[in-house]
Amino acid sequence: MGKLFGTDGVRGVTNKELTTELVLRLAKAIGTFFGKGSKILVGRDVRAGGDMLVKIVEGGLLSVGIEVFDGGMAATPALQYAVKTLGYDGGIIVTASHNPAPYNGIKVIDKDGIEIRREKEDTIEQILFEEKFNTVEWSALTNEVKKEDRVISNYVSGILSHIDVEKVSKKHYTVLIDPANSVGALSTPLVARSLGCKIYTLNGNLDPLFSARQPEPTFDSLKETAEVAKSLKVNLGVAHDGDADRAIFIDSEGRIQWGDRSATLLSYWAYLKNPNSNKKVITAVSSSSLVEEYLSQFNIEVEWTKVGSVDIAHKVVDEKALAGFEENGGFMYPPHQYVRDGAMSFALMLELMANENVSSAELFDRLPKYYLVKTKVDLKPGMNLEEIYKRIIEIYSSSAIRTITIDGVKVIGKDFWFLVRKSGTEPIIRIMAEAKDQSIANNLANELKRIVEGK
Numbered sequence: 001m002g003k004l005f006g007t008d009g010v011r012g013v014t015n016k017e018l019t020t021e022l023v024l025r026l027a028k029a030i031g032t033f034f035g036k037g038s039k040i041l042v043g044r045d046v047r048a049g050g051d052m053l054v055k056i057v058e059g060g061l062l063s064v065g066i067e068v069f070d071g072g073m074a075a076t077p078a079l080q081y082a083v084k085t086l087g088y089d090g091g092i093i094v095t096a097s098h099n100p101a102p103y104n105g106i107k108v109i110d111k112d113g114i115e116i117r118r119e120k121e122d123t124i125e126q127i128l129f130e131e132k133f134n135t136v137e138w139s140a141l142t143n144e145v146k147k148e149d150r151v152i153s154n155y156v157s158g159i160l161s162h163i164d165v166e167k168v169s170k171k172h173y174t175v176l177i178d179p180a181n182s183v184g185a186l187s188t189p190l191v192a193r194s195l196g197c198k199i200y201t202l203n204g205n206l207d208p209l210f211s212a213r214q215p216e217p218t219f220d221s222l223k224e225t226a227e228v229a230k231s232l233k234v235n236l237g238v239a240h241d242g243d244a245d246r247a248i249f250i251d252s253e254g255r256i257q258w259g260d261r262s263a264t265l266l267s268y269w270a271y272l273k274n275p276n277s278n279k280k281v282i283t284a285v286s287s288s289s290l291v292e293e294y295l296s297q298f299n300i301e302v303e304w305t306k307v308g309s310v311d312i313a314h315k316v317v318d319e320k321a322l323a324g325f326e327e328n329g330g331f332m333y334p335p336h337q338y339v340r341d342g343a344m345s346f347a348l349m350l351e352l353m354a355n356e357n358v359s360s361a362e363l364f365d366r367l368p369k370y371y372l373v374k375t376k377v378d379l380k381p382g383m384n385l386e387e388i389y390k391r392i393i394e395i396y397s398s399s400a401i402r403t404i405t406i407d408g409v410k411v412i413g414k415d416f417w418f419l420v421r422k423s424g425t426e427p428i429i430r431i432m433a434e435a436k437d438q439s440i441a442n443n444l445a446n447e448l449k450r451i452v453e454g455k
Contacts, residue, residue, distance in 0.1 A: 007425050008310055010026060012103065012105070014048065014104045020053075020056055023057060023106065024056050024059070024060045025128050026128060027061050027092070028061075028064050028133040028134075030060075030061070032132065032133050033124045035065075036136070037066075038066055038089040040061055041090075041109075042058055042094070043070070043091070044072075044073055045073065045096075045097075046181065046206045047094075047095070047101070050094050050104065057092055057106070061092075063136065068145045069088070070145050070147055070148065072147075074183055074187070075155070075244035076097070076107065076183075077344065078187055079093050079151060080109055080337060081113060081154065083111065085113075086154060089111055090111055092107070095243040097215070097241055097245065098216035098328070099426075100215070101215065114314065114339055115309070117310070117314055118310065156187055156190045159336065160194055160347070162336050162348075163350075163351050165194065165196075167355065168195045172196055173198070173235040173354075174233070175234055176201070176225070176232060176237040177192060178204075178213075178225045179201070179204055180215050180217065180239065181210055181211070182210075182241075182242045188346060195350055197350070200232055202224075202225055210242070215241050215242030217240065218248075222248065222250070225237065225239055226254050229250040230254025236250070236252065236350060240342045244343065246340060247259075247345040247346050249349060251359070251360040252360045257364050258288075260283070262345070263291075263323070263327075264290060264295060265349070266345060266349065266352070267300065268294070269352040270322050271322055272355075273335075277321075278322060280302075281300060281301070281302055281322050282305055282316050283303075283304065284311075284326050285404050286327045286328075286419055287304075287325070287327045288417070288434055289370075303315070303319065303321070305407075306407040307424065309326060309332075312324045312325070312332065331344075371435055371440075371441040372434045372441065373441045375448075375449055377429045377449060378427065379423075383429075388420070389405070389420065391451060392411070392448070393405075393409055396411045399414075408420050415436040417434055418432060419432045420452060433448060
């Protein structure tokens, strides 16, 4: 069998690739890995099939001697924070995060609240493939699944402990929250209310089928949200993905701001709030060149890494970094926790606005202006990725100031950059092109697509 764990957990179409049989064996392998008597917290997002999969996970864990606690539906960062702060040995979250509605998945959380390291994923896979599960005598199976009802309240309190609540509350901000009809609806409005905001919600009802918009917050999926934010004249809009570990912001002029732009501002704010921290941020090669361009004026170093929050989070821990983030809206604020956290990002952005006494549009206008184009090519049999990457490097060698090959190929030029890489969650090749001129960005993306397709 091939590798199960992708960029972030095990994912597949529910009842097709992610079968009940696979999930049961995976749960038994995870439970065996943590060991008999371990306390494991289980939770999920709103997706169809989530309740079925949670019950299978819990049964599998009980069968190998785990003490199981059910945290119910909650944002992934809320469950991660609960694992870290409420004394659990680990956690399992049934979620496919930003993937389309038919998908679901399994994320494994370590004692520190972070997704387990890659070598631990390998160990779990080995246990599963070799079927070396712990066995428990019938007479020892007296544990029942216990309820953990502190997940959301504990999480909201944790976020607020890092924010100057009084300073933000005095501003009486009006905000629009779009939780993608999923679990962000259970916590982000509570954070906003505690910060004295007037709250509008869009896509705030829980919908397992994601009928209103796709779970991934993109420029396309958030067009309607941005229009609503603009017409309501809100001070700030925020949109989450399916498990609310991401936050994409809409500024006070109704403009959707991509995640590396917001993270650049939040990294600056993290530096002001924690001046004695290591002046380094960790981000994936998929982030914009503007990150370095802006943060260098504060002598904040940028370290590039592979795409994937797991790798970034552990690098942030190892390097004791100021912050970590992905361009898709996942920002990690270490004083709170070393994982992407949509509601924490939202609270920090409001606090930054209050501290600087400017609108969200004015904040974002401080950043260099780039135009981003994203496209993709289906990964077909026979495609030689290494040859594709090699050809791209050759074609653009004359205009490259720097080439980074730790995850696909990233080329940085004078007023542009692009990234071509294989997705870790879907059978596609992702293409991102960004330039200070819209037509250059468009042309780059189209040119790269032709090269990848071999045309």
